[in-house]
Amino acid sequence: MGTVVVWLLALGLALHIFETTMEIGATQENWGKKKALVMGVVYAGVQLLLMALGGLAACVLEKLPAIYIIGRACHYTAVLLLLMIAVRRFRNGTDKAGFLERREAPLSVKGCILRSVRTGMEAVIIGVCLYYGNGGALWGGICVLSLSVPGAVGGFLYGYWRGVKQKKMVCLTDAVFMTLAAFGLLV
Template sequence: MAIGIVAIIALGVGTHIFEITMKAAATQASLSRKRMVVLGAVFGGIQMLLMLLGLFVTWIIEENCEMDMVNHIYRYAAICFLFMLIAKSLFEGIYTKEFLECRAEPLSLKQWGMQAIRAGIESSVVGMSITYLNPDTLYDMVCVLCISILSAIGGLWYGYWSGVKGQRVLNLSGAFMLGIAGVYMIIRQKAGI
């Protein structure tokens, strides 16, 4: 069951990645397929590194804090962070801002990397949540990496060719998927799993 929840979390964050890259691509004067793949891989890779940061923080806390109290506080913090992410997605889904599409100079890899880092806070929260749900993280990392890269490339392609459309649906569907994971985490917490 935890494996399916990890996929749902990854898809929830993937909707956010898709929206961000869609907006970035809608402002590009030119964007080749090769550049889309490179930018998508960079964006997904940075998201993966930030998710690993969340995994690492979780591992450090669980290894160095033997006390049950600290682990409980951390688990509740992971749940709270996930629900803050859900609230953010709901807010952005309900109050969608108009996005001005204008073609500009291509983003450099440095600018793109900074944009990925700014958007990557969610990935750290996802890393914390994934570790809480499933300590065997190899599948989780591969799942999140693949979905992040595919979401970034898909967002770039869609935004460049079709513009910015469907922001509300992306945000609300992401909030819904993360909400499923949050409820699952609460049920596990109550059951003492």
């Protein structure tokens, strides 16, 4: 079951990154493939660092004697937070308000890092859930890496060329993946 949970979390994070970068890409002008690639790698890199911090925090917390006494409370808290992400993604997918597409000033690398950190709480929670669902194995991070970078670059390019289309479908699919991953962590 751990493998399925890892892939569901990786797909969910990739869709979250795709949706966020699609919105950013839709507001940019004069972007080429190279700029989208650089910004996508930077954005996904920050998200992956935040995910790794979440996994490290779960590992450290599990080793503390006080947390050991509590038992699986951290595990169930991570599942609850993952379900809250799923509910938020479902609400984003069913929201009637549209995204206002207008061109903004070009995004700098610093601005890309700041936006990635602002939206990175979900990556931290997914890092915690990856630790509990995968036992801290390294290949879970590799799965996330293999999907997150293409998701970020694809989101920037898709948003730049096509605008914010199919956002609701992306959000609803992400909600399904997160819900299934949460139930997989409970089993």
